[in-house]
Amino acid sequence: LRAGDDRAAMACHLKIDGEGKVKDWRFTRAIVRIHEVVAYEEAQARIDDGKAEPNLQNLWACWKALAHARKKRDPLELELPERRVKLDEQGRISEIAIRERLDAHRVVEDFMIAANVAAAKALEAKVAPVVYRVHETPSREKLVALKDYLATFGKSLALGQVITPGLFNRMLKDIGDEAEKALIMEAVLRSQTQAYYGPRNEGHFGLALGSYAHFTSPIRRYADLLVHRALVDAYNLEQPKPQGDIPATSGLSDRDRDDLGKVSDAISQAERRAMEAERETIDRYVAAWLSARVGEVFETRITGVQKFGFFATIVGLGGDGLVPVSTLGDERFHYDEKAHVLSGEDTGTTYSIGQFLRLRLAEANPLTGALKFELEQGGGRVEPRGRPVPLKKRGNHMVGQRGRPSNIRHQGRKKR
Incomplete structure (x- = not known):
């Protein structure tokens, strides 16, 4: 979005009472002209400094009513830090930090949730197809x-x-x-269970909502686009047939209607792949940034415990790394699966999830995003994996040994 540009949009008009309850809604097509693009941090600063324009002040005042209703609804509140990677003009990592959570983020989030609920209920009122965002109760x-x-x-x-x-x-x-x-x-x-998309309403446990769909991001989420198309059909929002080789209608296609379950499954799987790709990309950036700091000691927090060792993340930075049990010393460690605790047989030393401790970074692999730590004092050292392969100059390039690795024997065809 750019200031001064006109953009076609689907608008959700909400009526919110003083208690923050959404009393009515309607959906229309609209042409939106952006007056100003304001970053979250800038909007928050204007509110905090008392320099906000009336439109921002009114937005915040209405949000406070929505926040009051949210508090009464009591959705799940988990403080989960989000990492942010900053790159310089050359594309190199300049900073990796935890994203600060501002009221400005909550303002947009609560209005989006209200619009998403309105979209689901509007389609239910017309007995129209809905792609719900489902988060089931824990098993x-x-x-x-x-x-x-x-x-x-x-x-x-x-x-x-x-x-x-x-x-x-x-x-x-x-x-x-x-x-x-x-x-x-x-x-x-x-x-918690993993949220998914589906045509059958099972509610949203985390948000404490009976009906919930995604409406607010049709540019980046296909589920939102399907909800828009369903609203076009249900509320007669179709436009005149466009010129050129463009579909005549913008509602749900027959294929989408007939295979909404399969389409929802495909969207859910694609979302999981995208989340994994995002997480692995951040891990690789973190590992690349830390590769120049191998040997340094960091304040860490244990995030997972297994019988083969425990995982720890650097406080204020993120990036999970393994501390192998073989590096914890000469004593034997027992793993309590229910408590998620490693306990030393001789010293009684314990390692459990949430525990803070200082660890030395022993390995950072930018290609895989993998990190390895070792104890600051005592214990063993992480053995480097593999031996460096000697390179020979061939033409303008350096090349390694060709052919089969020396530890692999050739299996020839046996004589009959």
Whole structure:
């Protein structure tokens, strides 16, 4: 979006009362002219400094009503840091930091949620096809695992009660110790199911909403585009047939209607691939940035524990790295699967999720995004993987040894 440019859009008009409840909505086509493009940080600064224009002040005032309704709804509140990679003009990494969470982000988020709910309910009112955004209640199997884990902290989770997001929020609110809170927050996150798209409404557990669809980002999410097309059909928002080799209508195609379940599954799978690609890309950037700092000691927090070692992330930076159990010293370590704890047989030293400790960066691989750490003092060292291959000059290039590796024997064809 650029200031002064006209853009075709689908507009959601909301009526919100003083308690933050959406009382009415309607959807129209619109031509939007952007008055000014304002970054989140700039908008927040104007509000904080009392220099905001009336339109921003009114937006914030309405948002406070929405935030009040959100608080009463009590959706799941997990403080999950988001990493941001900054590149310079040459495309080199200049900084990797945790993105600051501002009220400006919450303003946009809560208005988008309100529009998404309105879109789902508007289509339901017309008994029209809906691509829902579904987040189901945690499965009993995951809740049992969470219950067992909480028991190691002396906390209980009654499985006979109705499980709501507020139940988890109250549990986290009552924890004063930040390290313990981080531990239990990680466990609550692991207990959640993965959200997906589907034509059948199962509600959105995390947001504590009965009906939810994605409407606000049709440029980057195909699910939103399908919701727009369904709204075009349901509310007679079709435009005159365009000139040229363009489809005559902009509503749902017959194929989309007939195969909405298959289309939703394909979108969900593509979303998971995109999330994995984004996460792996960030990991590679972090590893590339840290590759020049191998040998330095960092303040870290343990994010996962397995029998072969534990994973830790650098505080304020991110990037999970493995500390192999073989580097923890000469003693034998036992793994408690329910408590997610490694315990030393002789010294009683324990490593558990959420624990803070200083670790030395031993390896950073930009190609895979993999990191390895070792203890700052004591313990063993991480063995470098593989031996450097000697290179020989051939023409204008340096080349390695050709042919079969020396440790692989040739299996010839046996005589009959």
